Each structure stands twice: as C-alpha cells, then as structure tokens.
Amino acid sequence: MTSKIICSSVSKIFGTEPEQALALLRQGLDKDKIHSETGQVVGVENVNFEVSDGEIFVVMGLSGSGKSTLVRMINGLIKPSSGRILIDDIDIASCSEEELLSLRRNKVSMVFQHFALFPHKTVAENVAFGLKIKGVQAAERRERAHAVLEQVGLANRADSYPEELSGGMQQRVGLARGLAADPEILLMDEPFGALDPLIRRDMQAELLELQRSLKKTIVFITHDLNEALILGNRIAIMRNGRFVQVGSAEEIVGSPANDYVAAFTADIDRSRVFRAKSIAVEPQAIEAGAQVDDAARRMEDLELDALYVTDGDKVAGILTYRSAIEACRCGTKIVREVASHRFPAASPDAYLNDLYPMARMGLPIALRDAHGRLTGVVPPQAVFDKLAGAA
Amino acid sequence: MDWLSPSDFLAIPFNDWVNAFVKGWLVPNFRPFFRAIQWPVVQVLDGLDYVLNAVPMLLFTAILTTVAWRAAGRGVGIFTLASLFFIDLIGLWSETMTTLAMVVTAVLFCVIIGVPLGVAAARSDLFEKIQRPILDVMQTIPSFVYLVPIVMLFGVGMVPGIIATIIFALPPIVRLTNLGIRSVRADLTEAATSFGATSWQALVEVQFPLAIRTIMAGLNQTLMLALSMAVIVALIGGGGLGLTVFTGLGRLDVGNATAGGVGIVLLAIILDRISQAVGERKAVHTTSLAATLKSFFAPATRSEAGANHERAAPKGL
Incomplete structure (x- = not known):
C-alpha cells in the first residue's frame, strides 16, 4: 500500500515569532515554559505519520x-510552522x-464538526458547492449532487434547506458535500x-x-x-x-x-476491541482416524480437557476427555465414532464479545478460517483473562 | 483680578494653520482633481433628476405605490399613495422629485463606496482600526464645518451638496457591512475555503448573502441620514424641498417652510418603510443576487410567512 499523506516533523506555533519558539522547542523546553517565556503557543509539536x-x-x-x-x-x-506535509508528493506547506x-x-475535502452547511443554500446546492467553485455546469452539478445524496439516503430532501433537517441528516449532507467532488x-x-x-x-x-x-x-x-x-x-x-x-x-x-x-x-469495552485470534493458542488436534486411547493419553500429557478432531484440512468435531474415557470402556476404538459435532467455533477475526456465549459451554473454542481450517483454539478461561486485563 | 491662563504666554494660531492648509495648499493644488471626481456624480444626478421630473406624476405615483405595496404591504402602499397626492396638491411635486434624485444619487454613491470599504474592514483588522476613527469623525463633526471647504473645492450647487451628503451618510453602511460580514459564522467561511473557494468566491457565495440583511439595515440608515441633509445642503445651493424650507426660513414664511418640512417627512417615511421591508424580507434563502432582487418584489404576505418561519427555527444551523 502506498502512502497518501505523509507528515514529517510537522510543528505549528501560534504567535508572531514562531522561529523563536521553534528554537526553544528543539532545545527540549515544554509548551508551558515556551508560552510563559515567549508568549507563543505551541499547537502541534513534531508530529510524524503516514496514512496509506x-x-x-x-x-x-x-x-x-x-x-x-x-x-x-x-x-x-x-x-505549518515547520515540517513537511506531502499529499501525493505535493508539499502543502510550500506549494x-x-x-x-x-x-x-x-x-481533499473536509467534513466539519458543526456541519458548516450554508443556510442560504438548499441541500442540493450545499452538496454541489465544491463543484460550483470548480466551475462545473449547473445541470451536471445537480445530477452529481443527486447521485451523492442518494448514497447517503437523502435524495428526497434535495430541495430542503439545512435548518429543516435533523442533526444527523445535516451531517449526512455534510458528508455528501465532502464526497461530491469525488x-x-x-x-x-x-x-x-x-x-x-x-x-x-x-x-x-x-x-x-x-x-x-x-x-x-x-x-x-x-x-x-x-x-x-x-x-x-x-x-x-x-x-x-x-x-x-x-x-x-x-x-x-x-x-x-x-x-x-x-x-x-x-x-x-475491551470485548469489542480484541479479536479471538489475539488470545488463540496453537491448536492441539488429532486426526479423525486416530485411536481413542492415543487421544486420551495425549490429553493427559498436555493436561487438556478436550481435543479437536480434524478430518484432512477441516475441523470435524471435538473429543472431550470424558467421552474418550467412556469410549475406551465401551471398546470404541476410532476417534471419528466418538467425536461430538457440537463444538463452539468462530472466525479468528471475531470480537471477544461474540465469544461470550461460546465460552459458557466450557469447551475450547475453535477458530476456523474461511476455508474451514483450524487456525487456533481459544481456551474459555482466556476470554475472561483478556477482558480482565490479565493477559 | 485676572487668573493666569496658558493663553497669556502662548497662542496657537490653529485657524491660521487650517486656512493655510486648505486655502494655501489643498485648494490650489487639488481643485482640478476634485472637479474631476465630481463628474460621475453630476452624470447620475442629472440623469435621475431629468427622468424623475419627466415622468408624469400619476405614473410615478403608481410605480412607487406598487413597489411599496408589494414590498411592505397594503398599509404602506395606501400611505404612499396618499402622501404623494398630498405633496402634489400642496404644489411641491417638482421639488420632491429633485430631493429624491439627490438622495438616491447620494445613497447610490454611498453603496458604491461604502460596501467595498466595509468588506475591506471585515477582512483586515488593521484596516478597520484605521477606518474606525475616520468614520467616527465623519459621523460626529457638524456638517456645517465641512460645507466651507467643500464649497472651496467644488463650488456651489447641487453636486457639492451631494458630496456633503455622502460624507455625512456614508458611515452606517460601511459599519454595518463590516459587522454583517464579520458576523458570518467562521466555520462557514472556512468550509468555503476548504472546498477550494478563492476569497472572492467565498465573499460572493457565502459571506455576502449571509450578511445582506445587516447590510440592508445599514442602507436604511444611510438613506435616512441622506434625507436629513436635505435642508443643510440648501445652504450651499442644493435645490428641492430643502430649498423651500431654507427660503421659508429666510423670509420668515412659516407656511412654506412647514410645507417643505412636511414633504421631507413624508418622503422619509415612505423610503424608510420600503427599505426596511426590503431589508427584513431578505430571508436567508436565496441563492443569487438576481433572486434576491426578485424576492423584493414578491407579494408581501409571503415574506411575512418566511420571516415567521425563520423566527420559529433559528436553531440547528
């Protein structure tokens, strides 16, 4: 991905002598000190970032x-008082x-906090404002404004005035105005x-x-x-x-x-920030065709309550320690025959929030990618550990 | 016993200085220049005076009554009709037309000069700072004071009278243009700029339409001040109703002086009501100057509905 916006060491000083304040900034003085010494206000200090x-x-x-x-x-x-801001290789500060x-x-277009819609223009005229400034013909402006209003669901209000719309609608108009010039x-x-x-x-x-x-x-x-x-x-x-x-x-x-x-x-709300894959552990799985007593032994070795069963690439089911022991007693040999098909599964990109109900089942949650492959397993305890900030 | 005062020791010949400045330097050096700048005023005034005096009384009455009715409602329309008939019946029609021509000319030049000055003041704090004391002086200095240099520079007659009127009536439109443009929400101007508007485009598309109500209030004030100069201007050779009053004063002819005065008052009321109505009805909802002007002549009832609507929903902008 290419960088669309590059800001490198951008600073902004509000005041009459930015150079003086910049020099002090470089010496490592802080904002308040600079303000009390020079009367200049540091707005932005040495900010670097790129946006793809x-x-x-x-x-x-x-x-x-x-x-x-x-x-x-x-x-x-x-x-800016110093630094460079490049948009597609054009320096805004010096162009x-x-x-x-x-x-x-x-x-580049902008959407404002208080909408900043022009009260003397209709919704459509507001949306087409940027186009009018560019010198686009009236008919084309109107057509484009309607197309964009359609996108934000306000096509039927094109001839209203901004004051007749609710706040949410007004900001949709603001967004449409921002999108009009594409x-x-x-x-x-x-x-x-x-x-x-x-x-x-x-x-x-x-x-x-x-x-x-x-x-x-x-x-x-x-x-x-x-x-x-x-x-x-x-x-x-x-x-x-x-x-x-x-x-x-x-x-x-x-x-x-x-x-x-x-x-x-x-x-x-951490549960809406973290995704399942962030707390997944390496999946311990066993082939569907394996022996049940092997599986039971592995669970004992790994101190696990359950193992996922894979069939080729796909997840086929889950084998709990209890059902494995029971199967051994009854004489069933092959994992495939005792594995349960009811197991909790989620996408690796699911939020923890979505895992709550599954975690309550007490079984490890399988993370399956788009092809049904097992990419990881989330122990139910880990969900709550993560939410508590422990992990 | 005489108390000591500074004038016992020092006298400042202030009047001599002013005399030397005006008579010795300004008049000899700049008289041709001032003569030249009055040319456009002469053209406009002559044209207007000719047209207004040439239009038949009934036709003019019909036009102004219609405008008053459409702009300000039926009451003002009837008042206008009655007033104009009264003025004609007391034999002051031609004087009234001359005064109207002078006032309209003066106001026109006030707009031409004042609006750009107001815009400049709104855009530059420095310019506003310099301009403010000058406007204060123009508004407070008694107009008799500058009649003398004006006569020296421009001579006597109607045109110098209009120049004096312009000086006196200019400040409100400058101030209110400045105020109107400065009160346009900063984020609206910023939005215009953010979409690539030049400062001229921002002015024409956003600032001016949103400031127009305030500017119209300034225009109304300017108009009233210009009318109030009608009599004073007669001192230096202006004609019209002012001259009627002035002549009446000179001859102690109370009847004629009153008739002229009544004429001025009636004219003032008509112009005030019309210009105020036009200023108020300029709802924010118009896109172009042409539409704005057109809206002035829409039936008055609709404007009242518009005004109510606006009062009802001032929030959420």
Whole structure:
C-alpha cells in the first residue's frame, strides 16, 4: 500500500515569532515554559505519520490537544510552522496558491464538526458547492449532487434547506458535500461530535459501510476513544500537540504507551476491541482416524480437557476427555465414532464479545478460517483473562 | 483680578494653520482633481433628476405605490399613495422629485463606496482600526464645518451638496457591512475555503448573502441620514424641498417652510418603510443576487410567512 499523506516533523506555533519558539522547542523546553517565556503557543509539536491509501487514520485527543490544528494543516487551512506535509508528493506547506486550490477542489475535502452547511443554500446546492467553485455546469452539478445524496439516503430532501433537517441528516449532507467532488482524501473534524449518542453510532456504522465501497483515505478526528477504536485502522492518541501513541485498536488498548493512554483505555469495552485470534493458542488436534486411547493419553500429557478432531484440512468435531474415557470402556476404538459435532467455533477475526456465549459451554473454542481450517483454539478461561486485563 | 491662563504666554494660531492648509495648499493644488471626481456624480444626478421630473406624476405615483405595496404591504402602499397626492396638491411635486434624485444619487454613491470599504474592514483588522476613527469623525463633526471647504473645492450647487451628503451618510453602511460580514459564522467561511473557494468566491457565495440583511439595515440608515441633509445642503445651493424650507426660513414664511418640512417627512417615511421591508424580507434563502432582487418584489404576505418561519427555527444551523 502506498502512502497518501505523509507528515514529517510537522510543528505549528501560534504567535508572531514562531522561529523563536521553534528554537526553544528543539532545545527540549515544554509548551508551558515556551508560552510563559515567549508568549507563543505551541499547537502541534513534531508530529510524524503516514496514512496509506484507503486507510482510516483516527486522531484522538481532548480539546486543546492540537488535533483540529493538525487536520487543518493537511489541507492548508493552517500553514505549518515547520515540517513537511506531502499529499501525493505535493508539499502543502510550500506549494503555490493554484496547486493548493486545485488540491482542495479535486483531491481533499473536509467534513466539519458543526456541519458548516450554508443556510442560504438548499441541500442540493450545499452538496454541489465544491463543484460550483470548480466551475462545473449547473445541470451536471445537480445530477452529481443527486447521485451523492442518494448514497447517503437523502435524495428526497434535495430541495430542503439545512435548518429543516435533523442533526444527523445535516451531517449526512455534510458528508455528501465532502464526497461530491469525488476526492481521494476525506478530512473529518469531529464529524459526529455534535450528534446524539444513538445517531452517532448509526453514523459510524454508515461511514464504515460507505467506506467499504468508496475506499477513501480518511483522516478522522475525534475526542471519543470508543469512536476511534470502532472506526480506525490505525489510531493516534494526541496530547499537548504531540502524538503519544500510534497503533491499531488492539495495540492501543492492549499495550498503552503510558499512564495517559492507559487512563483512557480503562473505560473501554475491551470485548469489542480484541479479536479471538489475539488470545488463540496453537491448536492441539488429532486426526479423525486416530485411536481413542492415543487421544486420551495425549490429553493427559498436555493436561487438556478436550481435543479437536480434524478430518484432512477441516475441523470435524471435538473429543472431550470424558467421552474418550467412556469410549475406551465401551471398546470404541476410532476417534471419528466418538467425536461430538457440537463444538463452539468462530472466525479468528471475531470480537471477544461474540465469544461470550461460546465460552459458557466450557469447551475450547475453535477458530476456523474461511476455508474451514483450524487456525487456533481459544481456551474459555482466556476470554475472561483478556477482558480482565490479565493477559 | 485676572487668573493666569496658558493663553497669556502662548497662542496657537490653529485657524491660521487650517486656512493655510486648505486655502494655501489643498485648494490650489487639488481643485482640478476634485472637479474631476465630481463628474460621475453630476452624470447620475442629472440623469435621475431629468427622468424623475419627466415622468408624469400619476405614473410615478403608481410605480412607487406598487413597489411599496408589494414590498411592505397594503398599509404602506395606501400611505404612499396618499402622501404623494398630498405633496402634489400642496404644489411641491417638482421639488420632491429633485430631493429624491439627490438622495438616491447620494445613497447610490454611498453603496458604491461604502460596501467595498466595509468588506475591506471585515477582512483586515488593521484596516478597520484605521477606518474606525475616520468614520467616527465623519459621523460626529457638524456638517456645517465641512460645507466651507467643500464649497472651496467644488463650488456651489447641487453636486457639492451631494458630496456633503455622502460624507455625512456614508458611515452606517460601511459599519454595518463590516459587522454583517464579520458576523458570518467562521466555520462557514472556512468550509468555503476548504472546498477550494478563492476569497472572492467565498465573499460572493457565502459571506455576502449571509450578511445582506445587516447590510440592508445599514442602507436604511444611510438613506435616512441622506434625507436629513436635505435642508443643510440648501445652504450651499442644493435645490428641492430643502430649498423651500431654507427660503421659508429666510423670509420668515412659516407656511412654506412647514410645507417643505412636511414633504421631507413624508418622503422619509415612505423610503424608510420600503427599505426596511426590503431589508427584513431578505430571508436567508436565496441563492443569487438576481433572486434576491426578485424576492423584493414578491407579494408581501409571503415574506411575512418566511420571516415567521425563520423566527420559529433559528436553531440547528
């Protein structure tokens, strides 16, 4: 995958003499010290990241952490004080005004926290705004606006005015406006922050659904770690203008870089972050054609209560220690004949949340890939250990 | 016993300085320049004055009454009709048309000069800072003070009167244009910019349409101030109703002075009601300037519904 956006050592100083503050930053002084000495405010400090084509990169931080400044530097609404921001090899910080305009018109668009819809324009006119700015003809604009409104499910409200729509609908219009010019990059500045929790969840699901077909490169800003974990392929935690940690949801929650991140992750529903494969162990399986007493002996050696039975590539069933012993007593010899076909199974990518009911059966859970092959086994105890933060 | 005062020791010849500046430098050096800049004013004024005086009374009354009715409702329409008939019956029709031509000319130039100044002030804090004290002076300085240099630079007559009117009536439209554009939500302007709008496109597409109500309020103020100058302008040779009042004053002819005054008041009420209604009815829902102008002439009842609707749903923007 190629990198769509590359930010290297980007800093932003608000004030009249950024050079002075930058020099102090390089000496290792902290934000507050610089502010008290020079009166300059450090917005973003030495941030590095790359966003791949088609990735959702979430920047999560509290207010004042510099996340809004950061996203505005990507489309040049705010000029960085130092560092480089490359979008497809064009440096936003140093490119010409024409290049910047063309980039904003064709490649990068933005969705705003408070929707920022134009109250004097209809929904369709709002959606077509970027196209109008580009000089697209009226008929084509209208057609394109309708197509995009169709995508977000608002085609029937094209001639309404924004104030006549609910908050969720307004943000759909905001999203449609962002998509109208078919940009490759979507910058979303806390787009769901002003919405009710239930509507927010719907919008998150809808965004993921849209993204499945659109495959845009998205930089998503939020102050809600849950939202970040749901949406982000990768997540950056930002504090005081700096990236504290960058990683996948599992990395952030599983191994927080410091106490600050750990404090955030404390409230997180871990069962919706971790996937089954993260706690899987090497599968201990036995061929369907094997002898039952061999199987029983192996379980004793490995101190296991059950073994999975494979038939060629596929999982065929499960053999518990009890049924193996019983089978030995009755004289059944072949594993295939005593193996139970009722066993808990899940995809390796299933969330732990989905494993709860299976874990209650007390049997190890089989993880099967798309071809039905056994890729791992999750001991039921491990599910609860992981949730408790022990593993 | 005389108390000591600083003037016992030092006298500042302030009046001499001003005289030297205006008479000795400004007038000899810049008179041709000022003569030249009054050219467009002369053209507009002559044209308007000619047209307004050439249109038959009944036709003009019909037009203005229709405009008042459509823009501001039936009441204002009837008032306009009655007022114009009254003005004609007291024999001041031609003077009223001359005053109207002067006022419209002055307001037109106030818009042409004032709106760009207001936009510039909205875009630059420095420009606003420099502009503010100048506007304060223009609004507070008694107009008699600048009548003298204006006569020196432009001579006497209608046009110098209009120049004085422009100076007096300009500040509100500049201030309210500035205010209107500054009160456009910052994230809307930012959104426009983020979609690649140039600053001109952001102004035309977003800022100006959203500021138009405030700007129209400024226009109304400017119009009223311009009318209030009608009598003062007669001092330096302006004609119209102001001249009627001024002549009445000179001859202690209370009847004529009152008639002129009543004419000015009636004209003021008509223009105020129409311009206010036009400013208020400019609901935010119009896309182009053409549509905006068209909406001014839509029946008044619809605008009231629009205004109510807007009041009912101010949230959620």
